[in-house]
Amino acid sequence: MYLPVPPQPDCVSAWREAVRLVNARPGHHEHNVLIDVADPLARADLSDPVVALVDAFLKDRDTKRIETVANTIFPAALYRRYGSPTFFTRFTDNVLPKVRSPGKKSWSGYYFERMMQLPQPEGEPLNQLTEIIGRLKDPTVRALNKFELSVFDPLRDVDGSPYGGQCLSFASFKLIGDGDGRRLALTAMYRNHYYIEKLLGNLIGLGRLQQFVAEESGIAMGPLTILSTHATIDVKNGKWNRGDIAALLAACDQAKALAVAA
DSSP: OOOEEEOSHHHHHHHHHHHHHTTTTTTGEEEOOOOEEEEEETTTTTSSHHHHHHHHHHHTOOOOOHHHHHHHHHHHHHHHHOOOOOHHHIIIIIIIIHHSSTTTTSSSSSSSHHHOOOOOOOSSSOOHHHHHHHHOOTOOOOOOOEEEEOOHHHHHHHOOOOOOOOEEEEEEEEEEEEEGGOHHHHEESSSEEEEETTTHHHHHHHHHHHHHHHHHHHHHEEEEEEEEEEEEEEOOOTBBBHHHHHHHHHHHHHHHHHHHHH
């Protein structure tokens, strides 16, 4: 059982088509939805009218905005300001103390934390990103399908709560193409995915993560693929309903039509 979304050129088109298809399914949800984005950096900020509309929708309903969701995956502004590896330290020292709930050590809400601080049986936590970048840059590494990024941790994430915790479970970088045409692709798997509250911000954040690894490794960007093992067109009682979602989607379609006409 799966629902393939036709390949899309950019993040906004991928979000809209995925929402359209899942919204049409019984119960407004589906399993194993496959999304593919050719250029994850295109239409990926608030200068795009559809991104701005979705962001305003979330802001008006006191929900995490697009950039906030994207930053949980990759803190792009911190990277632009300090560069690598300094931004890792800045994130640990300046960001984590502000976002972590008192007494809660398992989950800060930032996937980026899991990526750069994977606990080890002995010694310091592993920075998975620097380790992946190091192997991508190493010409002696011949395994082209072994650049894996773990987010789900059964020791920290398996509990009695039916909600909360990580939704992004795993990501896999791949070198595709040959010679000068070699590119870095990224596939991410979500165990549960809210397409109104989170999907667009997730697409943008994953694209920025992919760009970081590609630039640090000296490799061109490739496509982004997401597998949502469960996807839902989420309703937040007291914040938005099906009618609000229909109005949002109509406004997004109108904004796209106006942009094309211009």
